[in-house]
Amino acid sequence: MARVFHATAGSSRTTARRRSASVGRAGIVAGYLAPHPPHLVYAENPPQNEPRSTGGWEVLRWGYEELRRRLAAHAPDVLVVHAPHWITMVGHHVNCVPNPRGISVEPIFPHLFRYHYDFATDVDLAEAIVAEAADAGLVASAMRDPGVRVDYATIGALHLANPAWDIPVVSLSANNNPYFYSDAALDEMETLGAATARAIERTGRRAVLLASNSLSHLHWDREPDLPEDMGVERPFDHHQYAGDMELLQVVREGPTERLRAAIPKHIAATQAETKAGSLTWLLAAMGWPAVAGDVLAYGTVIATGNAVVEWAP
Numbered sequence: 001m002a003r004v005f006h007a008t009a010g011s012s013r014t015t016a017r018r019r020s021a022s023v024g025r026a027g028i029v030a031g032y033l034a035p036h037p038p039h040l041v042y043a044e045n046p047p048q049n050e051p052r053s054t055g056g057w058e059v060l061r062w063g064y065e066e067l068r069r070r071l072a073a074h075a076p077d078v079l080v081v082h083a084p085h086w087i088t089m090v091g092h093h094v095n096c097v098p099n100p101r102g103i104s105v106e107p108i109f110p111h112l113f114r115y116h117y118d119f120a121t122d123v124d125l126a127e128a129i130v131a132e133a134a135d136a137g138l139v140a141s142a143m144r145d146p147g148v149r150v151d152y153a154t155i156g157a158l159h160l161a162n163p164a165w166d167i168p169v170v171s172l173s174a175n176n177n178p179y180f181y182s183d184a185a186l187d188e189m190e191t192l193g194a195a196t197a198r199a200i201e202r203t204g205r206r207a208v209l210l211a212s213n214s215l216s217h218l219h220w221d222r223e224p225d226l227p228e229d230m231g232v233e234r235p236f237d238h239h240q241y242a243g244d245m246e247l248l249q250v251v252r253e254g255p256t257e258r259l260r261a262a263i264p265k266h267i268a269a270t271q272a273e274t275k276a277g278s279l280t281w282l283l284a285a286m287g288w289p290a291v292a293g294d295v296l297a298y299g300t301v302i303a304t305g306n307a308v309v310e311w312a313p
């Protein structure tokens with residue numbers, strides 16, 4: 001039988017005040033590029049996920065272990081995540097359900113990812129982001145239907161960053177069309193990022209942001225008999241790999257301002273999943289900080305490029 005993981009909901013405001021008072025300043029204290037391949041969760045065998053594996057993709061998972069250590073040191077009140085597979089064709093939606101619960105299933109890999117989730121939303125901050133986004137001229141909406149199943153990109157990034165689920169969450173949708181092969185929606189992500197930052201300031205939260213995006217995004221259409229067979233895991237081709245390395249070189253050198261030009265170029269070269277806007281949202285919310293990013297790991301998953309990166313201004 002499936003085991004359901006339970007996190008206590010409802011006291012996020014009290015928790016927020018206590019942590020901010022004891023740890024330090026409010027505001028955005030760090031941002032992470034936190035990709036969500038379901039394979040990474042499958043490989044870890046957490047109790048929340050039904051399928052069992054023998055491991056795999058260890059280097060990326062070691063990067064996430066380092067992210068978890070750093071996240072604990074940042075001691076945020078809230079994790080704010082933008083993910084590409086909660087697709088809303090009209091407007092930017094924010095999950096305002098106080099206690100989302102259910103099973104998140106990856107539609108292409110249901111044999112790898114059937115994850116039982118149960119977490120607390122920071123509803124005050126979620127509503128503040130909706131209000132700030134609307135004030136900035138964006139079409140924005142508070143999603144209040146508890147029956148909406150949380151997508152695997154949101155759950156995947158949140159699990160990989162914080163498998164204990166002991167930090168309240170705000171989850172934002174991706175307002176775009178998955179069939180775009182361009183950076184058409186990135187301008188709006190600048191506005192959404194700034195609105196997110198204002199809402200965090202206004203509510204006095206100490207926040208960590210997660211951008212749930214892979215990098216290069218061409219992938220295999222055949223799976224080995226053993227999904228975690230690392231003997232067949234490699235980049236799609238040299239062009240895809242080189243595109244990722246060119247972007248990560250800019251990330252590692254900094255400052256983030258250079259990524260304003262590098263991200264669209266990388267999308268055009270590699271069909272990168274950052275076209276959904278999560279990474280641009282994150283860096284805009286942080287005000288395009290004049291720092292280098294810290295690449296904690298890079299690896300491929302069914303040939304797609306994935307990097308775990310920290311920006312801590």
Ligand SMILES: [Fe+2]
Pocket residue numbers: 036084085153214273
């Ligand atoms: Fe994805």
